[in-house]
Amino acid sequence: MPESTLSRVAIWDGTRPLGAGRLSWNGDEIIAVEAEAADETPRFAVIPGLIDTHVHLGGYAGPGEQPWGSPWSLVTPDAEKVFHIAAQAQRAMRAGVTTVRDLAGDALQLAVSRVFDDGVQIGPRVRVHGQVGMTAGHGDLFIPPHYPHRPPVADSPDECRKLVRQWARQGAHGIKIYASGGVLSMGDRVGWRNQTDEEIRTVIDEAHALAMPVAAHSHDAASARRALEAGVDSIEHGTGLVPELWPLVTGRDVPVAPTLLINDRLADGTVPVSAEAREKAAAVVAERDANFADAAQAGVRFVLGTDANGVMVRFGEQHAEVRLMARMFGWSAERALVSATSDAADAIGMGDRIGRLRPGFAADFVVVDGRPWEDASHIDVDRIVAVVSRGRLVAGSLPS
Template sequence: MREITGIAVWDGHTDRGVSRLSWDGDNIVGLEPATDADGALAEYSIIPGLVDTHVHLGAYSGSRSVDWSTWPLITPAEERVFHIAANAQRAARAGVTTLRDLGGDATHLAVSRIFEEGIQDGPRLIVHGQVGMTAGHGDLFVPPHYPHRPPVADSPDECRKLVRQWARSGAHGVKIYTSGGVLSMGDRVGWRNQTNAEIATTIDEAHALGMLVAAHTHSTIGVDIALAEGVDSIEHGTGITPAHFDTLLERNLPIAPTLMINDAIADGRVPVPAEAQEKAKEVVAQRNAGFSGAGAAGIRFVLGTDANGVMVKFGDQHEEVRLMRAMFGWSAERALRAATSDAADAIGLGARVGTLAAGFGADFVVLRGHPARNIDDLNVDNIVAVVSRGRLVFGELPGAATAR
C-alpha cells in the first residue's frame, strides 16, 4: 500500500483540506485528515484525474507531418492500434485518466481491453460505436469512391442490427447524429441525419442492451430531436436555446460543449478546408448566442473536448476547463466538478472514478497550486505527478509519498 500525507486534497466534490491519501493498486483505501502535516507540501494539491467524455483517439500520434484526414484511411488497423494507445497514454500523462471515444471501432476496443487487463499501462477507455446514415456526418469523412467505409444504417431494422453488432463487439455505447457537422466533407450542419424512426429504434435497442446513447448535434432542430427521442448526452449542443433549458434541467442531461476545437477551426488556427472554417464560424456564433445564460440557468455541461491530437491536443483539456469556467460564469470548483465527478457520472462511471474516496479507483493528479481555488492553476505545466489505475504514469510523487 502507498500513501501521501500532508497535502491539500480536493476530492471531486469539495475541499478536504490537508489530508492523507492511501491506495493499494487500483483502489483508494482511505482519505483522512492529516494529523502530521508539517507544511512541506503546502505548494501542492491533489485532484481526481480528469474525465474527458468526448475524444477521438484514432489520429496519427508520431512526430512527422501527415495529412490528418487521409492517414486513418490508408494505415492498416494493425498499425493504427498503436497510435490509439499512444494518444490515450499521452492524455493520461497530462492528467486525463478516463476517456470516452465517440466513434471508435474494433481497434479502440482492443486498446480498451489491453488497458483494462493491465497488459499495458493506460487510462480507462470507454468506446462508443457510431450508428449513422449513408451521406451522414459520420460517413462523410471518407471520400465517396473509397471502398473501405465504416458501417452505416439506412432503415430502422439496419439501425437495430448495427446496435446489436456493436454490443456483440463489446462497445460500451453508441453515438448517433441529429445534424450534420463541421469537418465532414461536403456536409451541411443543418442536414437531417436519419429519420426519427431510425433514431428512435437505435436508442430503444441501445437502452435494451444497457448502452448509453450520445447524440452529436449542432442545430436547434437536432437538439429538439435528441430530447424528443431520449438520448443520454448531447455532444456539442451548439443549437441549444433557452427554450430547451427546462427539459435539460428536468432530465439533468449532460452536454459536452467542445469549445476549444470549434474556436480553433473558426479562427483558422488549425489546418482545415475553407468550407470547414466557414461552418465553424456559423457554429460558434450560434453557440455563443445559445449558451448565453445557460451556465446561470444551471445547465449540466461536462468536460468533452473532441480532442483528436490535431485540432485539440491530448493535454489541452486543462485549457478547455478554463474556457468552460469563463463561458458559463462558474466558480473554479464548479468547473473542476464538470471535469471530474460529474463527467464520470455522465458516462456511467460515477461510482468508480472522478472522486477520491475509499473504494474508488486510484486515479489522481498532483499539481503545484490549488485549482479548486484558482482555476488558472489547472495547467499541464503545473503537473508534478499522475497516478492512473494506481500506477505512476508521469512525474514523481512528492517526498511525503511512502510505501508501507
C-alpha cells in the same frame, strides 16, 4: 501489492476541498482519505484524474503532424493504427486525463481498451461508443465517396437495431448517433437532418435494452430537440441549445459536451482546414456564443468534452478546455473542476468508481502544484507534479 501513501497534501475530493490530509491506495483502489495535521500549509494538492467525455483516439500519434484530410487514416493498416490509438490515450493519461470516452470507436479502440483493462499495457480507462449513422450522413462523409472501405451505416429502423446489436456483441460501451450534419465532414451542412425520428428512437430503444447509453452529435436546435425527445443520454456539441430547449435538458439533467476549443480554432483559422469547414465553424461559434453562457446559468449540465483528436486539440490540452469553460460559463474554478471530474464520471455512467477521491474508488489522481479549485489558472498541465492511473505512477514523481 503493498499499500502506498501520499501524506501532507491538500485534498480536493471531486466535489469539495478536505484540507490537509493523507491519501492511501493499494493497487487500483483508494484505501483511505484522512485528515492529517500539518505544520505548514501544504504546497502540493491532490485532485481526481480528469475525464474527457468526448475524444477521437484514431489519429496519427507519431512525430510531426499529419494535416487534417491527409490519407493517413485511409491507407494505414489496422494493426498499425492500434499503436497510435494506444499512444494517444497514454499521452492523455500522462497529462492527468485518466479516463477518455471515444465517441466514434470501433474494434481497434475496443482492443486498446481491453489491453489497458487487462494490464497488458499501462493506459487510462477507455470507453468506446460505436457509431450508428446513415449513408451520406455526418459520420459517412468523412470518407471520400469513391473510396471502397468505410464504416458500417444503417438506413432503416431495422438496420439501426441490427447495428446496435452488432456493437453490443463487440463489447462497445455505448452508441453514438448523428442527429445533424457537422463541421468537418465533406460536403456536409450543419443543419441537414441525419436519420429519421423513427431511426433515432429505434437506436435509443435497442441500446437502452442492452444497457448502453446513447450520445447524440447535434449542431442545431431541431436536431437537439429530436434527440432529447427521443430520450438520448448526452448531447455532443449542443450548438443549437436555444432557451426553449433548456427545460428538456435540465428536466432530465442531460449532460452536454460543449467542445469549445476545437470550434474556436477551426473558426479563427488556428487549425488549417478547408474554407467550407472554416465557414461552418464560424457559424457554429456565433450561435454557440449567443446561447451557452445563459444556458449554463439556467442549469444546463456542461461536462468536459473536447473532441480531441491529436491534431486540432491534442491529448493533454483538456486543461485549457476547462479554463475556457470557466470563462464562458461564468463558473468558479471549483465548478469547472467538478465538470471535469465527478460530474463527467456521472455523465458516462462511472460515477461509482472514478471522478472522486473516496475509499473504494479507483486510484486515479493527479498531484498539482497549486490549488486548482480556487484558481482556474492552476488548472494547467504545467502544474502537474505526478499522475497516478490505476494505482500506478505514470508521470512525474510523488512528493516525499
